[in-house]
Each structure stands twice: as C-alpha cells, then as structure tokens.
Amino acid sequence: MPHVRPFRFGIITDGAPNREEWITRAREAEDLGYSILLQPDHYTNEFFPLASLMAAADATKTLRIGTLVYNNDLRHPVLLAKEVAALDMLSGGRFELGIGAGWNRPEYDQVGVPFERAGLRIERLEEALQILKQSFSDETVNFTGKHYIVTDLNVTPKPIQRPHPPIVMGGGGKKFLSLAAREANVIGLHIKVNDNGTVDATENIEDTLTEKVGWIREAAGERFSSIELNILISGFALAQSQQEAAEQYIRERKLTDATVEQVLANPYVMLGTTEQMVERIQRWRERLGVSYLVIRAQYMRAFAPVVAQLAGK
Template sequence: MKLGLHYWSFTTPPEPGLITPTLARTAQIADETGFAAFTVMDHYFQMDAVARAEEPMLEAYTTLGYVAAKTERMALGVLVTGVMYRYPGLLAKIVTTLDVLSNGRARLGIGASWYEREQSGLGVPVVPVGERFERLEETLQICLQMWSEDNGPFEGRHYRLTETLCVPAPIRRPRPPIMIGGSGEKKTLLLVARYADSCNLFGGDTDELRHKLGVLRSHCEAEGRDYDSIEKTVVMRVSPLDEPDAFLATAEEYAALGATELQVTPDRHPVEFAEQVGERLLPKLADIG
C-alpha cells in the first residue's frame, strides 16, 4: 500500500514567514521517508466548510513547482484541479511544465469544481453542474490530444482550439497519469472509466467504498475498459497518528477492495506529522496489499 501526503492547509505554523520553510521541510521529509505522492488542493480561499475562508492558501501549481525543486522521487499533483479555473490547453501546458521540471513526476488530478464562494469572489464563471461535467470531459479530451502526436484543432461545445501544440512533450511516458476525483456514480465514475488512470474516492464505510467500486466496474464493462488497469486511491478519514491501529485496519480493508494508494492529511504541525507517519506507519503499510 502506497501513501500520499495531502498538504491541505498553510495555517500551521501561523506566522506567514514560516509557510515556505515548513512546506519545504515537510515535502523533503515525505520524499526521504517513502511517501509515494505529495498533493495540494486547488483552492484560492480555504474551504469554509472546514475552516475560515480567510486562512492562508497558495495557488496549487506554483506550489508544486516549488516542491518539485525540493524533492526527487515523489509523484506531484493537485487533489484535484478544478475544471473551471484554467483553460484546458493552458492546463495541459501547466501540467507538462511541472512534469518536465520534476523529471517526469507530475500527474493530472482533476474534477468538477464546486466552491462557488471562491469562484464568485474571484470572478470565475459559475455554471450549472451539468455544464461543469461537459467541460470536464472536453478538458480531458483536450489534455489527451495535447499529449499525443496530434497537434491539430479541437472542436468541442465549450472549447475550440486551432492548435494543440505542446512542446516540450512531457517526460513521463506515454503521458502524465490522469486521476479523476469524486464519487458521483452517473458522471464522475463514468469519466474515470473512459479517460482516467486512477480514481480518487473519500474513505469511509467499507461497504460504501465497495459499492462505488462496483459502480466503476460496471462502467468499465460498458466502456470496454479493463477495470484492473485503473488505480484506486482513497482519501483517509481516520487519523493515522491518533488512531494508528484503526488506520492500519482500515488500510487492510481498503487493500482487500483493490485500493493501492491512500492520502493522509496533517492534523498537527506538518513537519511533525510527516516525520511520525514516516517513522511509525510507512513500514507497516509496506506489508499491506
């Protein structure tokens, strides 16, 4: 079982001048101790469902560019990119840039954006949910074309590109892997079956996760896709340090369902969190799955 560190908050420590060294040290420790991936959110305001919107937040891909320079082996991605925040051709170029500068470690995590306060506040168009999913599918198609030998035009309902030129090409071959986040059964998991290399689901009740994966399997069968070729990743809700035994037991249950990567979020000082998880839990997770 692999482990990813999801760096979702820049509030600890509270001094703004410590954001950069804390981020750097946390990422370096995660890289050195064996975390498989390092991810950040694609938000500009902190999520007001979990904290104050006014808390510090950094732009995702700029942050990952900095982390790339401080690390050597971890995969780097956004969990997950909001489809409304960047034009698709530019998004493909941004992810390619991260991939080149990190020597092939970028992955595209993407989903339908949802945080309307943030979007309205910063002037991002707020469109109906159905349109967001249409744009998400076109974005996936555009990224795949940008990362292929086809440099020609793309004509969609929402996006029209006269050229899909992307030079240099990504280091990762055949392209950066695509992760789609979300558990919607009718649209999100269908897009996973059509386009993605991995899905990302929220952990919780094992029966619920089993059901979601069953839905994904059905979509794969309908799309002629090999279900086993899709990596299953899960955001954990159990604290790995406060409840280590429960965390490991849940990891074993998820592994039995086919999950191969878990994401954990710091619930204390990020450097302390990375150190303790790396020392106490990563060796045990290596034996699971």
Template sequence: MDRDFRFGVVGESIRSGADLTRTARRAEELGYDVLVLRDHFVAEPFGDQLAPMVALASAAAATSTLRLGTMVLANDYRHPVLLAKEAATLDHLSGGRFELGVGAGWLRDEYAAAGMPFDAAGARVGRLEESLEILRSLLGGQQTTFAGDHYRIDGLTTFPRPAQPPPLVVGAGSSRMLGIAGRHADTVGILPRALPDGTISEEVTERLPDTIARKVGLVRAAAADRDVELSMMVTPTFGPDPRRAAARVAVLRGWGASAADLVLDMPSQFLGPPEHVAEQLLARRDRYGFTYYQVSDEVMDEFAAVIPLLTG
C-alpha cells in the same frame, strides 16, 4: 493481483516557501510517495494556499524522488490547452514526477468572490469531460483537433512532450462524475458528493461502507478493462482504543456519540494504534480496492509509523 500501497501528503498548512520546502523534504524523508496541493484562492474552508503549479515546481527542485500532484485543479479556472502546457512543463522540470489531478469545481463562494459564473453541475461536469479528453491527447504528444460543446482545438500540439504522459487523477462523488473518472482517469479519488449549493455533503450516509462500495462499483463499471487506481483522503485518529477514538470523531463531526459504530466502519476513518490502522488498510484494499491514501500534513509525522508496516 493487488496493487502496492502509495501514500500522499496534502500540504494544507503550507503558507510560505519555507513551509513548502520543509514539508516536501520531510514527506520524502518519512517515506511518502506524493505531495499534493489544493487549488483555491479563498481562505475557507482549507486556509490560504499557494498557487499549486508554481509551488509544485519549487517542491520538485527541493526533492529527488517525491512525486508532486494537484488535488484537484478546478477545471473552470484554466483552459485545458494552458493547463496541458503547464503540466507538460512541470512534468519535464520534475523529471517525470508530476500527477495531474483535475475536478469540475465545486466551491460556489470561490466562484462568486472571483466574479466567475457558477454554472449548473451539468455544464461544469460536461466541460471537465471534454477537458480530460483534450489533456489526455495533448499530454500524450498527439496533434489534437477537438470540437465539443465547450472547447474547440485545431491541430494543436504541446511542448515539451512528456516521456510518459503524467497520470490523470479525478476526484468524484456523484454518479456522473464517477463514470467520467472511470472512463478517463488513471487514479480516481472517491469523495462525498458535491451539493448544488456549492458545498460538500456532510451526510453520514455518504461515508458508509455500502455507499463507498457503490461508488467503487460505478468506477469499475465505467473503467471496463482499464486498471484504475483508487484513492481517498483519510483522517487517522491514533490512540490505544479504536472505539473511544470513533466516539470522539463522531462528536467532533456533529454526528453524535451514538454514531461511533458507524465511524468504526467508515472507509475514510482509521482509528487506533498504527498496527491496527495497517490492518484496516489491508482489509479495505481487499474489500474496496483502495491502495492510494492521502493524509493532511498536520498528521504526516504520526501517520508515517504506518507506512513501513505496509511497504517493507
């Protein structure tokens, strides 16, 4: 049975409390399910950001049905015990509307600016996996004892205990990360792979159908009999002519106009009028299993025309 679609807004242009309240209420009004915030303390590449956990508590107070999430917290920036306490509190204050997204951390320049060691990917990913186990246990209300390579927990519980543990969301692009996400997450965000130099790959191949299908397969294999939600942040380009829109995207991304046909097939690209975008969403749910999509707040009003075509 196919999952229902969910749609989220990424609050990328929020710079003030007024922006936050306005965006959260507008997202709720337009029929979006979730507002998610990034986790960065440097301006590049996404612009200045409010601290996500504090900001989401404020957004929870300004809304009544909108879910609130992080996309995604860098695990190295918070000890999992502290994060579990904050997540449990935010879930409580929002009436059970919080979704906890966590990743391994990838932005080398940010680590350097803060004077934090940017360890090799293996160490960062290993810490994340241990952290996910600890978070799952603490947020599930269990007395937690854990002894790993990176963390040690001795008989700890967290308060307040969530009525239902907040869903764990993991963004993943590499094979090892996809396996970890499949084993531990409730929602897996499929991403281009992070590179050792602390950037995200811009390769066309990372965005093509066969690559996305392979990544989904790795998640499904690791999840075994667990029903995992698949998500992706997407870039819609509206207009009457999908091919012309694809050529424009190809040029803007530096892939060249000859890559237009490739862009048309990219699972992260939605091109054309809203009715065509809705058809693409249905086709990609059938092909890959994606049912949860996020768009930037800069296109939330325009993309909202798609939502009733799929959730009515």
C-alpha cells in the same frame, strides 16, 4: 488470481508560512516513505500548485508531486496542458495530474465565475480531458465541442511520462465516476457533495464505497485492472481507545447528531492504534482494491508508522 497493487501513500497540503518550512515538509515526507506530495486548487490556499510543487520537486529526489485536484473551470485546458507538461518535464517525470469539475460554490461566487449544474460542469471536464490528452501527444490539436474550440495548435512542451502524466479524478456521483473510469489512471472514492454544499450522511459508510467501485468497474470494462483506487483520509487520531477517540472527534467537530459507531464506520476517518489502521487498510485492499491513501499534512508524522509497515507491499 487478480493483481494486487502495492500500497502507496501521499500527503496533501495547501502551503506553508515560508520557503524553508515548505522545503522541510517535502523532504520529511520523502524521508518518512510517502510517495507523493499533493496540493488542492482553491483561491483560499496559501500556495497555488505550479510554483510550490516545482519547488518541492527540486528539493527532493524521488518524491512525486501532484494536484488533488485542479479545478477545470479555472483554466483553459490548453493553458493547463502547458503547465502540466512543463511541471512533468522539469521534475523529471514525477507529476500526477489530478483534475475535477469543481465543487466549491462559495469560491465560484467570490470571483464571479458562474457555478453551473453538475452535469454541465462534468460535460465541460469531459471535453477538457480530450484536449489535454491531444495536447500531450505529438499530434496537432484540433477540437470542436460545445464548450471549447481549439484549431491547428501544436502545444509544447511535451511531458516526459507518455502518453501523459497519470490522470487522477475523484468523486462520489455515478456520472463523474463513470467518466473517471473511462479516462483516469487513478480514481479517488469520495463522498458526493451536493450543489448546495451539503453531504448525505449515508455517504459515510463503507458500503457506499462498494457501490462506487461497482460503478467504476462497470464503466471501465477491461481497463478496470489498470486503475489505481484512492481514498483521502480527512480525519485522523492515533489512540489506544477507538471509543474515546471517536467521542473526542464528535466533541471537537460539534457533531451533535453523530454516534461513536457512525464515526468509526466512516471510511474517511481513521482512529485507533497503528495496528488497527494497518488492518483496516489491508481489508480495504482485499475487499475494494484500494491501495493508495492520502492523508493531511498535519497527520504526516503520526501516520508514518502505518506507512512504514505497508508502503510498497
């Protein structure tokens, strides 16, 4: 019988107006049963991850911290390895390294970083992962690739979690998910974003998740059973009527071409009662192996009853 991984839940947030509110948010997440507080990595964020995640770790006892996700194109992998190892060491081994190839073209344009084709960005990330893993090890880093060269470098400090903090990668395309299957400990099942920022509406159905899990299973081989699968919930409403909640969701987002049925089928949107959500999440684990869900911080309290029923089970 296949191993059933316990459920865990995280919140993602890009900052807070002040220190007191940030600390309160982290402590409340811990008290409500969330296992991890996550931050994205964009220039438009209120906070960048390094300082704010360390503050959250200092203010809590067991809450894990992580990025969802660092943009590989914004930092040299050696510098990132030093930041990550320090965060892991100073937090007592509570850090999870989410990293991606970058996807938000306007952000690249704002700071003058070339936004190259997806294949090249993924190729660069693949090299960066090798440097990161070498940096976390006890060996001297020597690497020569197409995009990076590192020579005779002893990278310190070292992380507490060995061989390295959990590596989290999320994506929607086969090439990226296949890389994640070979390199990551946690894989997020996301929609595929095109280079022009558009998303194919056919991505927003559960059948695409089945296909993506298949790609991961094929590329991971024997290590598939050790991989934790994740979904990021971007839309949420606690409601007695799923129909009414879906109609409101369409109105608020001005989705003129969307139907109620399409919204309710979207795996990245969670609408309905606590019981309906619990049933859906349990079905995802049974059907897809998904056991780790992340929800946006503004929904943290409303989603807490779901966490209370499922976390750790």
